[in-house]
Amino acid sequence: MGRLVYDSTTTINMEDRTLAHLQIVIGAKLRRGEYFPFRWQAAESLGGGINSLWMAPGVSLHFKYFGSRPPHINGAWIDVLAASSNSDAGLQLVAEPAEPAEARGGPESPLATDHE
Numbered sequence: 001m002g003r004l005v006y007d008s009t010t011t012i013n014m015e016d017r018t019l020a021h022l023q024i025v026i027g028a029k030l031r032r033g034e035y036f037p038f039r040w041q042a043a044e045s046l047g048g049g050i051n052s053l054w055m056a057p058g059v060s061l062h063f064k065y066f067g068s069r070p071p072h073i074n075g076a077w078i079d080v081l082a083a084s085s086n087s088d089a090g091l092q093l094v095a096e097p098a099e100p101a102e103a104r105g106g107p108e109s110p111l112a113t114d115h116e
Contacts, residue, residue, distance in 0.1 A: 005062040006053050012040065017071040018093070023063045024073070025081045025091060030057050037090030055091070074099045 002019035004012045014022075022038075029036055035056045042049050055061075077096045085091035 001066055003062070003064040005060075005064065007060050010053060012051075014093075016065045016067040018096075019063055019065065020071045020073065021077050021081060021096075022091075022093070024078055025085055026055060026061070028082070029085055029091075030055065033057050036085055038093075039090055040093040052090070076100065 001013055002016040004014065004019060004022065006012070026038070035054070037052050038055050039050055039052045042051050074096055076099050080094055080097055081091060084094060
């Protein structure tokens, strides 16, 4: 279980695999100097509901992974997350789509991708 810590005030727990995909999309947008909201559904154990953070260059983000190996990156998921990040609603955490069979076995590291 990984963690995204936003501005030392908000901690979001999620699977390492999900976190790696978000890091790629968030990192690409922030490198380009883009501002955007990030929305996700809180776990029912935490009261449910939709949460939102305003992502902006200069805001402190910490991506903490607990697994010992970098997760496999699904390019289709990166594409869906990136598309949502360009919508009026902003980046939304959506379910992972199926990955095309020919793409399986691709890069393992969240930093080893050409998706931006």
